Amino acid sequence: MTGWDITPSGVDSVISLVRDSADKMNKGIAEYGVGLNGAAQDAGTLAESSDATGGLVALALAQFAEHYEVDTVSMMLSAAASANGAIDATNAYINGDLEQAWNAQRQAVLGPDVTGFLAGLRSKGGK
Template sequence: MTGWDISPSGVGSVVSTVREAADAMNEGITLYGRSVQGAMESVGVLSFGDGGAAPGGGRAAGLVAVALAEFVAGTERDVAFLPLRASNSANGAIEATNAYVAGDLEQAWNAQRQAALAPDVTALLEASRKQAGEKG
């Protein structure tokens, strides 16, 4: 730890760039979600020979829509991981820099170590689902 030489203004500049990139990622993810939803709504439904009604009376999603839904479900953790990772890294860099400037190298090391851990997206996904359920 004695070999640290941190430039707070340099860290601030890099963190600003990371946050801009994370914001762009979030915008892209939102557009991705809307685009997939639009595609799922546009690809049609399965026909059961009775005017499109599924067993039980409703309309069944088409095979392409089902495939898109499976793809989204299979990749949601990866998609959520990226901006969360960027945010945790940026916040950790700021915390470590602030501790370094305050002279608390142990706290700086702990903040750096914590920021290097892979984020757990489970809580984020659960909160997103809950929020989506409240809106729907």
Template sequence: MPAWDITPSGVDSVASLVGLAMDDMAKDVKAYGEDMKSAAASAGTIGAGYCGASAPPGAVGIALAVFMDGKMGDVLSLGARSANAVNGAIDATNHYIDGDLRKAATAQRNAGKAPDVEKLLADARKKSDPGEK
């Protein structure tokens, strides 16, 4: 096992900075989604003549929706990986402080694992559709 030389206060400081950056990123992602939704709505519709009903979205609106759906997994994965890395660093540091280097190594190794993107997508879709359970 490699030697460990961790400064817990340094880990805490970096974790705090990463947390702030993640908060900013979440705000940017939310704004990006709202802007894309607005762009899709402003891109026009298929045609006129829909009395009392919304006209179906046009080709640009559909393309934007398909693009967003395709990128959603990447965006969710980025946030989940960042959270895993920060939480893993904190867990590893706590185990290091407790003197359990085996658990510290396990926490460090688990921090780098890729999140389950399909589960993230399913959870995000459930949150966006309150009628779905």
């Protein structure tokens, strides 16, 4: 843990850029979801009936979204964890607690609990 040389203002600058990029990514992901839903609704059905719920294209789009759901959410959670970890590590460094700084840095690079996050969203009725 020796040899750390952190410039807090530099970390702040980088975190600002990361957060801007993460915001853009999150907006893009939201637009992706809206577009996917719209495409599924506009794809038509197999039968000409008012009670038909969707055809093969809608099913394929739903399966595509489900397949990449964990990867998509993981990107969002990882970006947030990285930024927050850098801030926590920098604050610990400023306070002279290098062990806490190392722990914050290590925690930031661990994979996020995507399954738990998605389960929480689903229990609240989110998608």
